[in-house]
Structures are given as C-alpha cells and as structure tokens.
Amino acid sequence: MVDVPLGSAGVVAAPDVEDVELYHPHSWVTKYVFSQDAKVIAIQYSFVALSVGLIALVLSWLMRLQLGFPGVFSFIDANAYYQFITMHGMMMVVYVLTALFLGGFGNYLIPLMVGARDMVFPYVNMLSFWVYFLAVLILVASFFIPGGPTGAGWTLYPPQAITTGTPGGQDWGIILMLMSLMVFIIGFTMGGLNYVVTVLQARARGMTLMRMPLTVWGIFTASFMALLAFPALFVGAVMMLFDRVLGTSFFMPAMVEMGQPLDRNGGSPLLFQHLFWFFGHPEVYIVALPAFGIVSDLISTHARRNIFGYRMMVWALLAIGALSFIVWAHHMYVSGMNPYFGFFFATTTLIIAVPTAIKVYNWILTLWRGDIHLNVPMLFALAFIVTFVNGGLTGLFLGNVVVDVPLSDTMFVVAHFHMVMGVAPILVIFGAIYHWYPKVTGRMLNDALGKLHFWVTFLGAYAIFFPMHYLGLMGIPRRYHDIADMAFVPPSAHTLNAFITIVALIVGAAQLAFVFNLFWSLRHGRNSGGNPWRATTLEWQTPETPPPHGNWGNDLPVVYRWAYDYSVPGADQDFLPQNQPGPSRAAPGAGHG
C-alpha cells in the first residue's frame, strides 16, 4: 500500500479575496420569491422540478396502462400515446433531472460545501430560476393548445417532428417545445456559469480543489459539460424552428408529405441527429456525474469510511466528462450515417466503461471494512449501485456497435436507459433528499415511511425494468402504441406487460408516501440538530441550522483537511470536520492542489 503524503496541516493561505458584502433583502418578496439567496433558489428549483416530475410520472402511468392493457383506455390513442412519451421523456431528462441536480442540489450545496456565503452572481442566479420557470410554463402550456403537445419523441427527429403525420408537427406543439428548450438553455446558462465560477473563485481558505467533496466535483464537472453541450441543442432548436416557421431546409431534404411534394431541398436529417446527440450523450452524464458525486458522499458518510481512492475518483469524473463528448454517435449506429464511424464510436464508448467501472469499484471498496449504518440515504445509495451497474452493463451491449443492431430501437433500449439514467439517478436524488433534508429544514424525515418508500421504489423499479430487457431482446420495438398481432410475440409477453404496468402503478403510488413525508416532517419531524449524520463536510458545520442568509455568521470557515476524515485512527470521534484544525493524516491535495 502506498501511503498518501502528509499534508501541510494547519498552514492555510491568506484569503485572495476579502469577504464580500451580501445583498440584503428588504421585503418578504425579495426574500422568498425574487430571492437572490442560493438556498431559496435551490428550494424553488427543487419544488418546480419535483412537480414536473409528478406530471411526468402520471404520464408514465398512462403509457403503461396502454402497454399493459391495450385498448382498454380508449382515450390513449396513438396520438395521445406519442404525446405522452415525448413529454414524459423530455420532462424527465431535462426539466426534472437536470434542473434538480444542478439548479436544486447545485444551488444548495455548492456555496455551503465550498464555504462561500452565496453564489458569485446572486442576481443572475435568481434570473436563472425564473427563466427556468418560464420554460416550464411554456412546456406545460402545450397541453392546452389546439393540437396538443408534440408527439415527435423526445429526440424530436426531423423531418417527422415538423410534418403533418406527427401530433403537433404542423400545430403549435413542436413550436412550444423548441421555444421552451431554448428558454431553458438560456436559464441554465445563467445558473451554470454561476456554479462553475463559484467553485473556481469562492472557495473558503484552505479548500483546495483536491479537498473538495466529490458532490461538488460532480456538480461542477456536470455544469461545465452542460455549458458546452446545451449550445448544440440550442442551435438545433433554432434551425428546426426556422424550418418549421420560415420554411428553410436545414433538416429537410426534397420530400413528399402525405403524397404531396414539399417545397424543400437539400437539408440533412442526419445533421440534426448529430447536433442532438452531441448534446444528448453528454446530457446523460450531466445527470449521472452529480449523482456519482453525491452517492460517493452518501456512502462515505454512512459507512463512516473515507471514500476509497479519492484522487482516482476525481480523475475518473473528469475523464468521463471529457470522453462523453466523443461518443455521441453510438446513438446513431443504425441511423444510416457512414457505417465506418461505427468503429470509432464503439471504441470510445467502450473505453468510457473503464473510468466508470473504477468509480463502481471505489464505491464498493469504500463499503469494504467500513462501519455501515443502513440509514435510508445509505439504502438508496446501495440501490443506486445495483441499478447503475445493471444499466451500465447493458450499455456495453448497446455501445458495441454490432450488438446494437438487433437491440437498437427496441424495449431493450428503454429498459437500459431507464435503469441507468432514470432509476439510478432518481434513487440518488431520493437518498440525497433524505440526507440533506435535516440541513434544509432542521428536521429529520420519518424513517419508517422512508424505508417503505425505499423498498417499494427500489424493488419495484427493478421489477419494472429488468424483465423489460427481454421483451426488447425478443424484438418488440420501442415507441409502439400497440404490439397487437405481431406474429413473433407470444401471449406470455402480454402477460409480462400487464405485470410491469401493475408494478409501475404501485411504484408510482409509493411516491405519494414520499411527498407526504416531505410535508409532514416539516412540522412533525424529529429535531435534527446541525449535524445529525456526524458528517465532515462544511455544510454540516454551519453555526445555525437551517443556515441563514450568508451561511456562516461573522467568520467564513477555514478548511484544514479533505472531506473524508472518517474513522481516523487515534481521533476521539469517528469524523473530523473539514474546518477542524489539527493534523490531517491524509491530505491528498498536498501534492496536487
């Protein structure tokens, strides 16, 4: 075993920047509505994102009802079905997960974890939320317009997305979707710049980069990636909007529409796919990296053990972030692009499996020889590992170009991405909410309800999506409103579909227990005190809980050690807060700052 060099304990550089004067709200409205406090903004983001999540959940019920009991619910016709999958997919990926991880957790945790008083640009931060809220309103409005929302699939592939055969294609649906995305990206950019600059510029004295908790690393890397990836979607959306509204031909070749020739020429449908996936693949990791970071901290805290291989974890995060920009066309193996691209993208895609696997090893090696407290957040973290490993491994099927050929566009894909970027990150979000709720409210969430919520959600989600792979392997395509009279589909597959639907309804219902818990515990939860999990990171060391505006009282914290001094031999308690002076046995930052 190679020991990590000893840190220059106790020696902390003088501050580069003097403590800043904060903006002070003068009225209820500026304090809670148009607030510039990152913590309030975080709660606003989380509340809106979770509400959108509930809408998307209800949509998933409706889709599952149709798939499990085809024809029973006559209002779910093909039109409605495609609108539901599109809105469900887009909402979940962009408006729920991205917003929740970056806007919600990013806003709450970054300033607190790096020891800052607030984000560096509080006003822009406030705008970011309200622009996001506007994007949500535009999106939801499309349920109420003539023709309804777009049914183009969340990938919005043209020409289909803007032609008559698709719900909302020649109505307002697609226009509102594109506008909403553009507004979202504008809002995100304001927030994203904040998250990145705050991490780079506003860290407390002594908080070197290599002392930061992995949560901050994850959110930071994801924000940086999002700033690079979203512009591709933005230009794609602008071009498609022009095609739809002004009659340009960016993505429209010479074509007919319902037998009639259209006055378009020379555009490339594949161009949109490249733009979309140049955003879309990094997007998967924009959702995954914050989850990676958070789950690392949950595991370490609740196993009372330092995260194993911290430096490797940071480098793996960065490697995944960088590599994820050169794998996008693995979504396009059967798109009709030049087939020789397959060699390159299959290779890069499988290479990315290596840093990802390293992360998994280090999580379970953190459990090894730990002192594992099976609290609710820890349970969610364990469940995350199960679902993430499962979904990550099926990614090796789909990434390996030739294996993707029979599986692409089947229910195998649906099962895979739900496991890896639906269920896994959501489990982390739940774990994180159980973990940080006490800091946000000063009260604990109810444990019994939490365990109920956990078991139903974890086992239920696994039962929904694990068998689904086999339906795809059999050849059932995704985005099929109806799989009746397919010669190769045995009746047992319909039984399985009905089973999946029933489990999906149960899992959905279990979320109500969670929502109830959130509100109930606000008043009736056990008092948590400032640091109920006895954790090391700075957010647990605030003088008051919930932390007030400005977070730290008079003096900013000073950081003496990395985030993972758990169970240090010889210490008188099993955790040493980052701001506790004294020698740190391991300060991996020493050589690397």
Added chain:
Amino acid sequence: MAVALILVLVAVGSVVFHLVSPWWWTPIASNWRYIDNTIIITFWITGAVFVAVILFMAYCVYRFRHQAGRQAHYEPENKRLEWWLTIVTGVGVAAMLAPGLFVWQQFITVPDDATDIEVFGQQWQWSFRLPGPDGQLATSDTRLISPDNPLGLNRDDPKSHDDVVIEGGELHLPVNRPIKALLRSPDVLHNFYVPEMRAKMDLVPGQISYIWFTPTRTGTFEILCAELCGVGHPQMRGKVIVQEESEYQAWLQEKVATSFARLTPDTRNGAVVPD
C-alpha cells in the same frame, strides 16, 4: 442482514430469470449468427461482473454492518489494487469490443454477389423494388414521385423498364442468396427491421442507406418500422417471404410478366403491381 439477503436475492434472481424466462430472441433466419454469438459473450461477461459486484456488496453490508465498537478502516488509497482493477476491466472490455468490431466489419462489407433490391418506406407502408432480368435497379428521385410513379423511378433510365415494383406488400426473397437492401424514404425517417434477420437500418429521406443479409431459412417474417415516423408508426408492417430458389423464380417471372404488361402505354399505373 435483511438488506444483504435481499441484495443476494436480486443478483441470484436476475440470473435465474435470465435462465428460465420464456422471453428470448426469435429463432434466427439469416447469416448473422455472429451477432447472436457476440451477444452471448457479452451476456456472460457482464453477467459475471454484475453478480460479482452485487455479491461483494452484499458481503460488505453483512460483514461490516454497524455494531457497537466497530471502527472503519482508514485507508485513502491503494494504488496497486486500483491499477489491477483498471487493467482487468480493460481486458474484459477489449474481449467484448474485439469480436464486436470484427463482426461489424463483416456487417458493413457487402459481398460482391449480393443482389440489389430496394426497400421503400413511406408513411405508413412498405414498398419494394426488385431488379428484373437485367439484375440492376434504375435510378430514382423523390421529385419524380407522382400517382403514376409512386417510387419516383427515373423512366429515362433504360434499366427502369424491367424493375419490378411491389407497392404496399410482401417482399419475396430467395433463400441462401445474399441480399443488399437499398433503403429509401420519400418523407420521414423509418427503419427496416426484421427481428429474425437481426437486421435493422434507418431509411433517411435525401439519401440511400443499405443493409445486407442472407436469409438462411424459408418462411414468412414480419417487417416492422423501428424508427418513430408519426402516428401510423406501429401499423407500418410488412412481410418478408423467403422461398426456395425455384418457387422464388416462378413468383418473379409472374411479376415481371405483369410488370411488362403494365408498362404498355394504356396502363394508368405504370410499373405498379398491386399486390
């Protein structure tokens, strides 16, 4: 304790499900057995990793659960172990990628003796075009599409005279002869997918994509559209009928004959043979 047990059950249960589930791929009907083999290799490797990771986790949860007096081991890094794991992972990944790329090379290299056919997908039906006696397909253009010429054939191209067009119907293919399907769409994206052939490729308006395969057993197989193409997407079905060479030739002769007859000036539908 219960947690560790449930984790074990999840791992074991997944394997048992895999082994006993009645849901599995359709019996293959093409030369792409290699693809199936690569999937099997991938199942073995990933399955082993999955079980190992979950069981190890279950072991940790059981062995290192919190008990009075337990203290976690403080060990920030273990470079040797980390490098070993990285290398082993790299080897495992390479063991899946190498056969994958090898088969992909075959998948995209069309044999010289493959017969060109055209698969034409439009909202929401499949049409096909087979070369007549000359063995060659005529050029075509979306802008030539009209009620008389639903596939937009270039009538000035002499090769067009014997092309057999089958609109909205069944694709007949001879068994054991390699086929190169040229894929063409006049409107939106579609995807030509025959589960038994393990073959799948998008049809992209504005360009011609291709896919090749050799049907290896006779029978009727379903063609599905596997790329969302509007509300009619799930109804966009067709059939491939794979026949013995002799039956196929008989069928083709008949089509060619009617096709020629149709080309005489007084026919309204050009080369169209309603199925």
